[in-house]
Amino acid sequence: MYSEKVMDHFQNPRNAGELENANGVGTVGNAKCGDIMRIYFDIDDDQIIKDVRFKTFGCGAAVATSSMATELVKGKTIYEALEVTNKAVMEALDGLPPVKVHCSLLAEEAIHAALWDYAEKKGIVIEGLEKPKNDIHEEEEEEEY
Ligand code: FES
Numbered sequence: 001m002y003s004e005k006v007m008d009h010f011q012n013p014r015n016a017g018e019l020e021n022a023n024g025v026g027t028v029g030n031a032k033c034g035d036i037m038r039i040y041f042d043i044d045d046d047q048i049i050k051d052v053r054f055k056t057f058g059c060g061a062a063v064a065t066s067s068m069a070t071e072l073v074k075g076k077t078i079y080e081a082l083e084v085t086n087k088a089v090m091e092a093l094d095g096l097p098p099v100k101v102h103c104s105l106l107a108e109e110a111i112h113a114a115l116w117d118y119a120e121k122k123g124i125v126i127e128g129l130e131k132p133k134n135d136i137h138e139e140e141e142e143e144e145y
Contacts, residue, residue: 003094006064013063015070019053023121026113028134032102035062036136039070039110043118047078054110061096061103065089069107078115082128084108109134 002010019040027038035058042051052074054066069089073081086104090096096104112132119126 001097002060002064003096005068005093006061006096009064009067009093010060013054013067015053015067015074016055017053018055019051022053024114024118026110026115026117026132027136028106028109028113028132029136030058030062030102030106031134033059035059035103035106037062037066037106037110039066039107039114041073041114041118043078049073049076049078049081054107056106058106059100059103061100062106064093065096065104065107066110068092069111073111078118078126079128081111081115082126084111 019042021042022040023043024041029036037056037058040053041049044050052070054070056062056066069084072084072092086108089107090104109132112129113135115126115129116131
């Protein structure tokens, strides 16, 4: 039911893990299944995504789409990354079964959430970027003694 590319990215995910020096981090939840994805960007002064990592708590299609999405945005400008839609990711993977299309939304929304976080930190506006609806903005928990 999955294409060879989906299986490849699921079995050998590219850019999995965390980035310590990330300056844009986006965490989103999938409203349909409750799965979660986080994307880390290291964006340089020319607004180019130098490095990217992802972590996902989701199904195989979510792993494959995030892996492919990281490949598509790496080395791109933030405006080019904004153009990486879930449709583009699915096409790059030679398609997904219809019941798995919603999984591909996680990657697109995580990219948008990470760009949003970067823009907030830098105090800039990225034209055309809307705040992702399923953004899970983690508040720093204050420990009480
Ligand atoms: Fe949740 Fe695929 S079933 S992301």
